[in-house]
Amino acid sequence: MDQILHIFKKDVRRHWPEILISLSLLALFTRHELHPWTKRPDFYGFSTYMFFYSGRVIIPALVIVWTFLIVRVIQSETLIGDRQWWITKPYVWWKLLLAKLLFIFVFISVPLYHSQLFLLHKAGFPVLPYLWSVVLLQISLPCLIIFSQSCLLV
Amino acid sequence: MTSVIRTNALVKRYRSLTALDGVALEVQEGAVYALVGQNGAGKTTAIKILMNLISATSGAAEVLGTDSRKIRGKAYAQIGYVSENQEIPEWMKVGALLDYLRPFYPTWDNSLEQSLVKQFDLPLDRRIKALSRGMKMKLALASALAFHPRLIVLDEPFGGLDPLVRDQLIEGLLERAAESTIFLSSHDLAEIESFSSHVGYLDSGKLLFSEEMSSLATRFREVELTRETDQPLPSPLPDAWLQPKTSGTLVRFVESRFDEQKTPAEIQRVFGNVKDIQYRPLSLRAIFLALARKTEEV
Numbered sequence: 001m002d003q004i005l006h007i008f009k010k011d012v013r014r015h016w017p018e019i020l021i022s023l024s025l026l027a028l029f030t031r032h033e034l035h036p037w038t039k040r041p042d043f044y045g046f047s048t049y050m051f052f053y054s055g056r057v058i059i060p061a062l063v064i065v066w067t068f069l070i071v072r073v074i075q076s077e078t079l080i081g082d083r084q085w086w087i088t089k090p091y092v093w094w095k096l097l098l099a100k101l102l103f104i105f106v107f108i109s110v111p112l113y114h115s116q117l118f119l120l121h122k123a124g125f126p127v128l129p130y131l132w133s134v135v136l137l138q139i140s141l142p143c144l145i146i147f148s149q150s151c152l153l154v
Numbered sequence: 155m156t157s158v159i160r161t162n163a164l165v166k167r168y169r170s171l172t173a174l175d176g177v178a179l180e181v182q183e184g185a186v187y188a189l190v191g192q193n194g195a196g197k198t199t200a201i202k203i204l205m206n207l208i209s210a211t212s213g214a215a216e217v218l219g220t221d222s223r224k225i226r227g228k229a230y231a232q233i234g235y236v237s238e239n240q241e242i243p244e245w246m247k248v249g250a251l252l253d254y255l256r257p258f259y260p261t262w263d264n265s266l267e268q269s270l271v272k273q274f275d276l277p278l279d280r281r282i283k284a285l286s287r288g289m290k291m292k293l294a295l296a297s298a299l300a301f302h303p304r305l306i307v308l309d310e311p312f313g314g315l316d317p318l319v320r321d322q323l324i325e326g327l328l329e330r331a332a333e334s335t336i337f338l339s340s341h342d343l344a345e346i347e348s349f350s351s352h353v354g355y356l357d358s359g360k361l362l363f364s365e366e367m368s369s370l371a372t373r374f375r376e377v378e379l380t381r382e383t384d385q386p387l388p389s390p391l392p393d394a395w396l397q398p399k400t401s402g403t404l405v406r407f408v409e410s411r412f413d414e415q416k417t418p419a420e421i422q423r424v425f426g427n428v429k430d431i432q433y434r435p436l437s438l439r440a441i442f443l444a445l446a447r448k449t450e451e452v
Contacts, residue, residue: 091227
């Protein structure tokens with residue numbers, strides 16, 4: 001556990017600007033989701049005004065930032081090549097993997113989870129019955145991003 | 155004595171290129187073993203196989219009694235590896251890197267770390283990115299020595315460094331030599347000669363020799379003899395005589411199998427009576443050059 005936390009802390013120190021951007025975008029996304037313009041009839045149709053000012057641009061931006069963050073945190077200990085400094089250090093591979101998953105969990109899954117629960121609550125839905133569904137969404141989202149990146153890397 | 159590194163018929167091929175061709179070497183515990191050879195001789199490839207960074211095409215390699223293919227994770231807690239090609243995390247500060255590494259090694263010695271930082275004059279609060287190449291090498295070496303590794307592996311550690319930094323690195327290494335086995339590859343033959351106990355010469359992937367430095371120094375001699383008459387060199391000369399040159403009655407060559415009794419007899423057999431013979435010891439650099447030129451001629 002010590003090594004997992006140690007690697008995790010190092011990643012936080014390195015990637016704090018990206019973490020900050022990701023959390024800010026998520027906060028912005030949550031704020032925009034609460035705005036009444038999501039209920040306007042033209043919200044789901046395309047208009048430049050709506051795209052930039054309604055917050056719909058935030059969703060693709062958020063996905064890009066998350067993807068970037070995951071790629072960056074994985075690339076801190078790059079798997080491909082033989083010049084990487086860390087591969088001749090006593091890392092335990094499963095601890096390294098868990099440290100990366102912990103990072104994704106803490107800085108992507110947990111904030112998104114809270115954002116969604118908050119939105120459910122604000123929309124007047126009971127939070128408790130949807131807890132598990134939201135958890136599943138948290139698991140599937142990083143899995144999808146990691147899977148697509150792995151396919152690209154291979 | 156225990157073998158710390160042992161390879162047997164090690165071969166590495168990259169498509170049509172053979173980088174290592176049946177290398178068999180053994181490094182005893184406590185040795186300072188220098189692997190020398192020209193660019194592209196296969197030194198880095200050999201080290202990468204030993205460190206399990208690449209796999210061999212065939213043959214076997216053992217490091218600290220473990221098959222090199224199984225060297226990973228905790229096994230590196232006993233090996234200090236420094237390479238000029240390694241990508242150190244440049245975004246970190248010097249002190250932060252040492253802080254980060256410390257918990258990975260159960261044998262990390264804080265007081266040794268501090269003394270190495272002082273000895274190498276490392277600026278703890280500077281980003282690694284801003285360090286010179288020499289400073290980076292010193293940092294890599296400090297981080298590889300601070301945990302009392304059983305084996306120190308250095309791949310071209312002195313390349314492109316100024317003499318002062320080289321001296322500091324060697325001094326730092328020598329202070330650890332008593333407790334570790336050191337295996338290094340280098341072009342810097344003059345430096346290696348000053349502190350290596352064993353040397354291996356790799357040429358186009360083949361290990362031409364691997365022996366104690368003292369026996370190598372005894373085996374190689376520059377021979378200069380004066381014949382009674384000016385004649386062309388007899389042919390063929392013994393294989394062990396490298397770079398034969400003649401100028402008038404003077405003949406000069408490098409004897410690679412010098413023996414106090416046999417060599418004069420061999421000279422007598424080849425040249426007949428000679429006026430004067432002188433045997434001079436050779437530096438490692440001169441031996442290396444003689445061997446390199448011989449292989450170039452072939």
